[in-house]
Amino acid sequence: MTEHRLPPVVARMWGREASPRYGPRPSLDLGTIVDAAIRIADRDGLEGVKMSSVAAEVGMATMSLYRYVGSKDQLLTVMADAALPEPPALHDQGWRTYLADWTRANRDFLLSRPWLLALGQHTPPAGPRSLRWADRAIAALADTGLGYGERLSIAATLSGYAIGQAALAHALNRTTDATDSTVGLAEYRDVLGQVLDPDGYPELTAAVRANAFGVSEEWVDDADFTFGLDLLLDGIQALIARGKR
Amino acid sequence: MTEHRLPPVVARMWGREASPRYGPRPSLDLGTIVDAAIRIADRDGLEGVKMSSVAAEVGMATMSLYRYVGSKDQLLTVMADAALPEPPALHDQGWRTYLADWTRANRDFLLSRPWLLALGQHTPPAGPRSLRWADRAIAALADTGLGYGERLSIAATLSGYAIGQAALAHALNRTTDATDSTVGLAEYRDVLGQVLDPDGYPELTAAVRANAFGVSEEWVDDADFTFGLDLLLDGIQALIARGKR
DNA sequence: ACCTGAACACCGTTCAAGT
DNA sequence: ACCTGAACACCGTTCAAGT
Helix, strand or coil: CCCCCCCHHHHHHCCCCCCCCCCCCCCCCHHHHHHHHHHHHHHHCHHHCCHHHHHHHHCCCHHHHHHCCCCHHHHHHHHHHHCCCCCCCCCCCCHHHHHHHHHHHHHHHHHHCCHHHHHCCCCCCCCHHHHHHHHHHHHHCHHHCCCHHHHHHHHHHHHHHHHHHHHHHHHHHCCCCCCCCCCCHHHHHHHHHHHCCCCCCHHHHHHHHCCCCCCHHHHHCHHHHHHHHHHHHHHHHHHHHHHHC | CCCCCCCHHHHHHCCCCCCCCCCCCCCCCHHHHHHHHHHHHHHHCHHHCCHHHHHHHHCCCHHHHHHCCCCHHHHHHHHHHHCCCCCCCCCCCCHHHHHHHHHHHHHHHHHHCCHHHHHCCCCCCCCHHHHHHHHHHHHHCHHHCCCHHHHHHHHHHHHHHHHHHHHHHHHHHCCCCCCCCCCCHHHHHHHHHHHCCCCCCHHHHHHHHCCCCCCHHHHHCHHHHHHHHHHHHHHHHHHHHHHHC
């Protein structure tokens, strides 16, 4: 098993600089820059995060940032980890309750920082915060008799579910303007009604006619989220029961 | 119920131009442009898709594209729908078999066109192709006694699952280079081993030690996908059984 | 070894002039 | 009403010169 060198971004996320420094110490640390970038993203969205705006926020020249990050892309990667909250604390009300909390909290922070969704870094977690989320999920399943592989798969599945639901809710909550490329909920049902023909889309047409898309609030609120989550948790429960038998 | 005007992009995806034309007919249609853009994305990835490269591919000047799409963003939206294959044909082997096929096919086309993942348009479907996928999923559940709302939620959940799995598999299949911001599978286990401390990440450390991340092939292959999918399908099955009882 | 001004490269989009 | 050359705006990144 070879020891790979840590990729630079990963090293930075964990506060391990690739090269020890001699001479003058840098006037800033990466954390300050990342915090500034997060503040901008919260305020102006991801489009507001430019190397120039981040530099201005910390009071440096734009190019000085390249002392701390190799590229804007790397800065975004570090932000994506640093912007996560801590996962819910483990409790002893059982795995099902904990994982439900965990998944909901996961969705909630994505909704509170939608630019994390736009970042689209659904890559395997490598930063301290995201790995803590992973750790807590598999910890909650420690007494179920499931193996590590299964527990990791479950964590990945639940986290994917949280992402999907957050993306959906966020997309539907936006209002569409004419220049925009996505459709908000207000128009959605109406758009489908105008566009669908019953021959090509028989069931969907019926669903629209049956008013299955509800009104604004319903679709986005918790009913759908809980519904799908319970599907998953039921499946996990069945798996555990099978193992115990 | 107000009739909203169709958003321009949606109108274009369905071949309904916003304004009727007088005078000279355009020399191209949107489909030709979109096909060219898809060809480029398949060949060079999403970064290769520039207004200039698309125009060159169809033999026009760059600015002529703005006759056909309002912006690059809109072009990408139309591409995202046009690049989808048709959903699997409905058969009569029951909803579970069909939805398993459907979800797998969904993941597979995402893996064959990874730029669809990078596009990150996990918005509610509004184009002809993506709505056909939705239609087929809820059609498969027609005889289960579930309502339209539940059937739509299930479709959204399964599609979210396919996206999550595809994103994960794709991320792990890439190899990391030094300038890169993500970690490929080859290094992943090793990186975790170097970076995790047992105090902060007790369960994850144990999982790494237990070799739960397997070797290259295993993690990406179908075992994990089927595992999570079965969790979902079991949950759906339980829901149906509950309703029938 | 750090910081930074000037300059470069790239690309989406606007505009006004062609036909 | 379509097509297009020139020009503009914007932004990430490099480089060489400062301290």
